[in-house]
Amino acid sequence: MEKKKKFKEPWLQRLIRWSFPWLERLVPPLADKLFVYIFFTPFRHRAPEKEEACAREATQTYVEYQGKKVCVYVWGDGPAVWVVHGWAGRATQFRKFIPALNQAGYRVIGFDGPGHGRSEGKQTHAIAFRDVLKILEKKFGAPAAIIGHAFGGAGSLRAIAHGLSAPKLIEIGSPADRSAILRSYLNAINGSEVRIPYFDRYVMRQFGQPFDSFTTRQIIRTLQQPLDLLLVHDEEDRDVLIAQPELLVRENPWVRFHRTKGLGHNRILRDDGVITFCINYIRTGNGGTLPVDAER
Numbered sequence: 270m271e272k273k274k275k276f277k278e279p280w281l282q283r284l285i286r287w288s289f290p291w292l293e294r295l296v297p298p299l300a301d302k303l304f305v306y307i308f309f310t311p312f313r314h315r316a317p318e319k320e321e322a323c324a325r326e327a328t329q330t331y332v333e334y335q336g337k338k339v340c341v342y343v344w345g346d347g348p349a350v351w352v353v354h355g356w357a358g359r360a361t362q363f364r365k366f367i368p369a370l371n372q373a374g375y376r377v378i379g380f381d382g383p384g385h386g387r388s389e390g391k392q393t394h395a396i397a398f399r400d401v402l403k404i405l406e407k408k409f410g411a412p413a414a415i416i417g418h419a420f421g422g423a424g425s426l427r428a429i430a431h432g433l434s435a436p437k438l439i440e441i442g443s444p445a446d447r448s449a450i451l452r453s454y455l456n457a458i459n460g461s462e463v464r465i466p467y468f469d470r471y472v473m474r475q476f477g478q479p480f481d482s483f484t485t486r487q488i489i490r491t492l493q494q495p496l497d498l499l500l501v502h503d504e505e506d507r508d509v510l511i512a513q514p515e516l517l518v519r520e521n522p523w524v525r526f527h528r529t530k531g532l533g534h535n536r537i538l539r540d541d542g543v544i545t546f547c548i549n550y551i552r553t554g555n556g557g558t559l560p561v562d563a564e565r
Contacts, residue, residue, distance in 0.1 A: 279314070282312055285307065286459040287459070289303070289458045289459050290461075293460065300464060304460060304467070313384075320359065320362065320364055323361045323364035327342035327343055329342055330343070332405065332408060334400060334401050334404065335397075337388070338389045339383060339388045339389070340381045340387035341378065341380045341408075342360050342361070342377075343378050344371055344376065344378075345367075345376045349375065349376045349378050349409060350416065350551060351379065351405070351412045351416070352367075352377060352379040352416050352417075353380075353398070353418070355420040356419060358385065358420075359381055360380055360381055362538055363538060365540075365541075366538065366544050369545070369548060375548075380405065382398050382401065382421075382424075383397045383401065395423065395427055396427075398425075398427075399431060402424070402425065403428060406434065411434035412435050413437070414435065415429075415435050415437070415438050416439045419509065421443075422439075422441060422485070423440070426498075427483065430489075434494075436496070437551060438497070439501060439547050439550065439551075440501070441538065442501070442503065442508070442537060443485060443502075443513070444485065444509045445484065445485045445486045445513040446481075446485075446486040447480055447481050449509060450484065451468075453509070468480070485517065499524075499550055500514040500524060501547065502528055503529045503530060503531070504530045505532070505533055506532075506533055506537075507533065508533075508534040527546060
């Protein structure tokens with residue numbers, strides 16, 4: 270069992286959490302603008318050495334998106350399984366998945382999203398992830414399956430809804446609706462719901478559609494092609510509550526759901542049982558039996 274590691278919050282993130290409530294009280298218009306700016310600006314976290322080693326084992330290349338380089342990683346040979354990281358994440362966070370997928374006969378393709386990891390840029394959004402996935406399809410062909418973590422799961426679903434060919438999608442720890450996304454963001458910056466109306470107006474002006482349209486709950490209703498969708502979620506995920514996948518399954522009984530316990534939001538990506546379950550699911554459509562209360 271891998272030990273839990275204490276997460277060290279970047280100093281800038283701590284500063285924002287301390288100062289944002291004061292800014293809301295003293296200069297509300299500036300708080301509105303900062304609310305929007307931070308929402309689309311992922312914090313870059315330094316990759317640990319185990320992830321750096323994982324990156325060195327990959328064949329690295331770049332694709333271009335809106336004039337900026339996006340770092341792409343390829344591990345192994347065979348039918349492709351794509352891995353898509355979450356907000357402020359990196360492709361190498363799937364470092365435990367990658368050798369297991371290679372041993373199962375799959376080539377693994379991942380990328381650092383715009384504004385993430387080794388890719389260029391400072392800001393990004395769901396449309397950027399969707400577009401990069403479509404670029405990867407042109408370069409490498411369609412994947413046999415996609416595994417997406419958190420924001421990466423929702424971004425992958427959006428790409429599929431816009432024509433990306435992928436017969437199977439596994440979303441791990443992904444949010445379903447706007448309330449979960451905004452609640453998590455407000456907690457991260459210590460902000461209040463007073464800023465949300467300005468945010469909604471900004472999104473409508475910038476993207477021409479409401480923020481709801483970017484959520485899994487809404488995207489799933491627009492699918493025009495068959496999709497084998499599996500949700501994997503931990504009961505003790507504090508970033509995205511278990512009620513999120515439960516909501517999707519109630520509304521879409523065809524969606525498959527596998528729950529775990531004791532893994533939280535990030536350790537779930539490093540759990541051997543979850544990895545085995547997901548690979549079996551990609552192979553057969555049936556992950557097998559994994560006890561909810563298994564000790565890891």
